Amino acid sequence: MDKLEIGIGGDGQVRVLAAITTETVTEGVRRHSTSPTASAAFGRVLTGSALLAASLKDFDRLTVRIDAEGPIRGIVGEADRAGNVRGYVRNPLADAGVTSDGKLDVRSIVGSGMFYVIRESGFDVGLRKDPYIGSVPIISGEIAEDFAHYLFRSEQIPSAVLLGVLINNQEPFVAASGGVMVQMMPGANEHLVTMIEDTIRRAPHLTSCINEGAGPSDLVSMVLGEIPFEMVDSRDVEFKCGCSPEKAETLIAGLGKDEVDSMLKEDKGAVMNCGFCREEFVFDETQLAGLLERI
Numbered sequence: 001m002d003k004l005e006i007g008i009g010g011d012g013q014v015r016v017l018a019a020i021t022t023e024t025v026t027e028g029v030r031r032h033s034t035s036p037t038a039s040a041a042f043g044r045v046l047t048g049s050a051l052l053a054a055s056l057k058d059f060d061r062l063t064v065r066i067d068a069e070g071p072i073r074g075i076v077g078e079a080d081r082a083g084n085v086r087g088y089v090r091n092p093l094a095d096a097g098v099t100s101d102g103k104l105d106v107r108s109i110v111g112s113g114m115f116y117v118i119r120e121s122g123f124d125v126g127l128r129k130d131p132y133i134g135s136v137p138i139i140s141g142e143i144a145e146d147f148a149h150y151l152f153r154s155e156q157i158p159s160a161v162l163l164g165v166l167i168n169n170q171e172p173f174v175a176a177s178g179g180v181m182v183q184m185m186p187g188a189n190e191h192l193v194t195m196i197e198d199t200i201r202r203a204p205h206l207t208s209c210i211n212e213g214a215g216p217s218d219l220v221s222m223v224l225g226e227i228p229f230e231m232v233d234s235r236d237v238e239f240k241c242g243c244s245p246e247k248a249e250t251l252i253a254g255l256g257k258d259e260v261d262s263m264l265k266e267d268k269g270a271v272m273n274c275g276f277c278r279e280e281f282v283f284d285e286t287q288l289a290g291l292l293e294r295i
């Protein structure tokens with residue numbers, strides 16, 4: 001099972017969230033059949049969403065949405081407090097070659113656009129409040145920098161974010177995936193910030209470390225270097241969708257009596273695909289007729 005862990009370093013001046021998401025991203029990529037470059041982009045967003053959800057307060061459901069002008073057109077990652085993550089990309093076939101340093105060229109399929117974080121709360125108590133929406137323009141398209149930019153501009157948290165997905169040519173397509181989010185607490189001293197920036201610059205490649213078996217606390221240690229830290233929290237992370245036949249039925253019923261009646265008479269059934277996980281829900285004539293009576 002994938003894990004996300006949180007460490008506190010430098011006497012509380014810095015918080016580091018680190019996650020291994022190889023299984024989570026493998027499942028996302030399998031369900032959405034994304035191209036190699038789209039898989040890298042999608043995996044980074046899923047990982048970043050899980051890390052962000054573990055660091056922000058006051059929500060039941062956190063959505064990261066990238067509206068991209070590049071060929072991928074859009075990427076969505078959604079995470080809850082328990083570590084369940086799901087998402088999709090608008091154009092799973094968007095692909096590109098590799099950059100001069102041998103990395104998949106994520107930036108060229110994302111391009112410019114907007115980066116949104118949507119926090120919804122109140123589900124647990126049946127009281128849906130207005131969602132809180134923060135947004136910044138995409139400044140990089142490589143995604144990790146865009147998470148850092150969002151945290152600084154919208155949440156006033158100076159941070160460094162590393163997100164990496166190592167793609168194989170054959171199954172399983174995701175060899176390694178994970179991320180680290182370093183957040184400076186208010187009043188953190190400049191010397192500490194410089195030390196961390198230096199350590200990150202000289203750190204080994206994130207996905208190589210994960211591929212060689214590094215766990216979340218190894219990643220925390222990798223970015224903090226000599227700075228003492230302790231691990232304070234841990235949770236499982238998993239690609240898990242909340243859809244169900246019951247919810248699919250509610251959505252169909254929501255289309256209205258006339259629509260369901262025509263599905264029954266003309267199509268002799270209905271098929272609904274979950275946008276988040278591609279799960280298919282099939283309703284035959286008998287089920288539709290039963291549903292129609294209850295609308």
Ligand code: ZN
Nearest residue numbers: 241243274277
């Ligand atoms: Zn689903």
